Amino acid sequence: MTAVDAVDAVNTDSEAAAALLDGESRVCNAGNEPVAVVELRGASASVAGRTLWGGVDLTVECGEFVAVLGPNGVGKSTLVKVLLGVLPAAAGEVRVLGHRPGTAGAQIGYLPQRRSFDASLRIRGIDVVRLGLDGDRWGIPLPGTRRFGGTKRREADARVREVIELVGASAYAHRAIGECSGGEQQRLLIAQALVRKPRLLVLDEPLDSLDLPNQASVAALIGRISRSEDVAVVMVAHDVNPILPYLDRVVYLADGGAASGTPEEVITTETLSKLFRTPVEVLRASDGRLVVVGGPEAPVMHSDRHAGALVGGDGRDADRRATDRRVTDGRASDRRAADRRPAGSEADDAR
Numbered sequence: 001m002t003a004v005d006a007v008d009a010v011n012t013d014s015e016a017a018a019a020l021l022d023g024e025s026r027v028c029n030a031g032n033e034p035v036a037v038v039e040l041r042g043a044s045a046s047v048a049g050r051t052l053w054g055g056v057d058l059t060v061e062c063g064e065f066v067a068v069l070g071p072n073g074v075g076k077s078t079l080v081k082v083l084l085g086v087l088p089a090a091a092g093e094v095r096v097l098g099h100r101p102g103t104a105g106a107q108i109g110y111l112p113q114r115r116s117f118d119a120s121l122r123i124r125g126i127d128v129v130r131l132g133l134d135g136d137r138w139g140i141p142l143p144g145t146r147r148f149g150g151t152k153r154r155e156a157d158a159r160v161r162e163v164i165e166l167v168g169a170s171a172y173a174h175r176a177i178g179e180c181s182g183g184e185q186q187r188l189l190i191a192q193a194l195v196r197k198p199r200l201l202v203l204d205e206p207l208d209s210l211d212l213p214n215q216a217s218v219a220a221l222i223g224r225i226s227r228s229e230d231v232a233v234v235m236v237a238h239d240v241n242p243i244l245p246y247l248d249r250v251v252y253l254a255d256g257g258a259a260s261g262t263p264e265e266v267i268t269t270e271t272l273s274k275l276f277r278t279p280v281e282v283l284r285a286s287d288g289r290l291v292v293v294g295g296p297e298a299p300v301m302h303s304d305r306h307a308g309a310l311v312g313g314d315g316r317d318a319d320r321r322a323t324d325r326r327v328t329d330g331r332a333s334d335r336r337a338a339d340r341r342p343a344g345s346e347a348d349d350a351r
């Protein structure tokens, strides 16, 4: 079976979970040809007849961590929709694991924006994770019911335990999800997105509403997982700082245009001023955090977006729209060096 066949086989979703438990191939190449996890060439997106962004070039390889940045309403979640195949690209080419978007099935783990659980919800964290494995087939588990029989059930149980351990949620996975803190819920939801061993993890603002220590520890967790599990991560973020040490590249969306490349290429005074067609200054604080001064309404790179450090500007002026604002090339080939990871892992971060 070729890798492409394997991907297609997993895409027959009714058997996806069972196939993964059988150890189905998850490689990121087709035969001898490497296949990028995500490939965008001159892609653009329109919603309700309005072009949100255009000219996006991006290649995401196996195990890479990529952030999607930009002001509110610029189309970051829309990019996620394009990758998931929910919304077709208006122009250009988009491939996910070598196929058109929407056909990669269980090879993609997805964590939508702003999911939280009511405090009174009694479903255990472990059951929420389990839903990622077979919830599309069977719905919410009833007490005492089994979805798989015999060996398959034991393998499913083992995978759920394994992924809960991976995200460091073993201590509270048997508690009701509604009783877990925001950070704990987020770890369990990341485990749910990972339980089918995806090749691509798409996360829409997973750090939103977390306090700074939890942002740091969840960011470090995602950075570690992208490496240890060799899963590519595409993550929408408002503040790049918590994830900056782990990133391979960023896509910065502006009104109409986009810049993509390594953080060092894109998050600069020159690149952002060009992208937003207005003076923007990128400052690096002594602790390495990035602060943007001037320019558009873009809380993206503030050390703490809640602190309101950004000064002035409106990046959403329709006059500034252009399709030629792609100012860097997303094909930058450098990979994240091991020394860009902080010493240790997320265990080093405040929790």
Ligand SMILES: Nc1ncnc2c1ncn2[C@@H]1O[C@H](COP(=O)(O)OP(=O)(O)OP(=O)(O)O)[C@@H](O)[C@H]1O
Pocket: 047, 048, 052, 070, 071, 072, 073, 074, 075, 076, 077, 078, 079
């Ligand atoms: N179905 C729709 N019909 C009309 N407009 C839409 C639709 N979906 C999204 N939009 C608009 O498209 C724009 C981009 O939305 P999107 O959610 O992608 O932005 P975003 O960058 O993720 O924003 P935020 O940072 O606030 O989450 C917004 O102006 C939004 O109102």
